[in-house]
Amino acid sequence: MALLTSPRMSVVRLTQFTDPHLYGGEHESLRGVATLPSLNAAIAHAQTRDWPPDAVLVTGDLVQDDPAGYRHFRRVFSALNLPVLCLPGNHDEPRAMQRELAGEPFVLGGHVDLGRWRIVLLDSCIPGSASGALSAAMLAQLEESLAGAAGRHCMVCLHHHPVPMSSEWLDRVGLTNAAEFLHAIDQHRNVRAIVWGHVHQAYDSLRKGVRLLATPSTCAQFLPHADDFAVDPRPPAYRTLELRPDGTLLTEVVWVEKHSGGSSRSASSAA
Numbered sequence: 001m002a003l004l005t006s007p008r009m010s011v012v013r014l015t016q017f018t019d020p021h022l023y024g025g026e027h028e029s030l031r032g033v034a035t036l037p038s039l040n041a042a043i044a045h046a047q048t049r050d051w052p053p054d055a056v057l058v059t060g061d062l063v064q065d066d067p068a069g070y071r072h073f074r075r076v077f078s079a080l081n082l083p084v085l086c087l088p089g090n091h092d093e094p095r096a097m098q099r100e101l102a103g104e105p106f107v108l109g110g111h112v113d114l115g116r117w118r119i120v121l122l123d124s125c126i127p128g129s130a131s132g133a134l135s136a137a138m139l140a141q142l143e144e145s146l147a148g149a150a151g152r153h154c155m156v157c158l159h160h161h162p163v164p165m166s167s168e169w170l171d172r173v174g175l176t177n178a179a180e181f182l183h184a185i186d187q188h189r190n191v192r193a194i195v196w197g198h199v200h201q202a203y204d205s206l207r208k209g210v211r212l213l214a215t216p217s218t219c220a221q222f223l224p225h226a227d228d229f230a231v232d233p234r235p236p237a238y239r240t241l242e243l244r245p246d247g248t249l250l251t252e253v254v255w256v257e258k259h260s261g262g263s264s265r266s267a268s269s270a271a
């Protein structure tokens with residue numbers, strides 16, 4: 001397990017980029033968006049605001065079923081000179097991901113301690129399936145990470161959504177054993193937030209004092225509340241997270257508009 005030291009131990013700042021869906025080809029597109037240029041634009045945008053964070057977080061679908069995309073991922077994220085906390089999504093190829101992203105600055109799973117916070121990285125992928133589940137081993141790892149947090153506040157990260165998104169097609173490909181996962185979370189009083197990707201849209205709610213956050217993709221988005229698959233024309237986005245030593249957090253989804261930077265900022269109450 002990694003222990004990273006933060007130059008600002010009082011507040012931990014993370015930037016989440018999720019679902020970049022990279023290909024081996026630099027100009028290949030998914031749903032009309034060239035995914036590598038779009039990721040580069042999102043990172044460049046983030047670098048103009050409060051940069052650098054203490055680490056960046058990528059919650060799955062690093063590539064679009066194309067292991068050749070990992071070399072672009074490695075090049076782009078290595079250049080940031082920051083820890084890159086990663087977990088896989090249903091479009092990733094786990095073996096290739098482990099091979100291509102071995103070693104620093106990449107952390108692939110487990111947990112990372114930053115200041116007064118513990119960031120837990122879970123693999124919720126089921127080979128060959130768009131939906132997800134946490135294996136018994138992964139649930140045991142979660143339990144161990146939360147039980148051993150030694151007074152730290154915990155943020156738990158995974159790819160698949162553990163609560164319904166009010167979108168029939170998406171809710172068929174969520175976390176199939178969400179009840180087990182949430183039961184495990186409920187056994188601990190130190191979880192402040194659960195963060196995921198997969199749904200390509202912004203979501204922010206509270207469950208039993210735990211902040212639930214989904215983040216739009218750095219490429220194309222899905223239309224919220226749609227029962228059938230539909231693309232949302234909203235632009236690429238990323239999320240900033242400011243984790244405070246008292247367990248509260250401030251977070252913002254930043255939309256990478258061509259001419260203006262729209263964002264939605266919201267603070268949590270103490271969890």
Ligand SMILES: [Fe+2]
Pocket residue numbers: 019021060061089198199200217
């Ligand atoms: Fe995705």
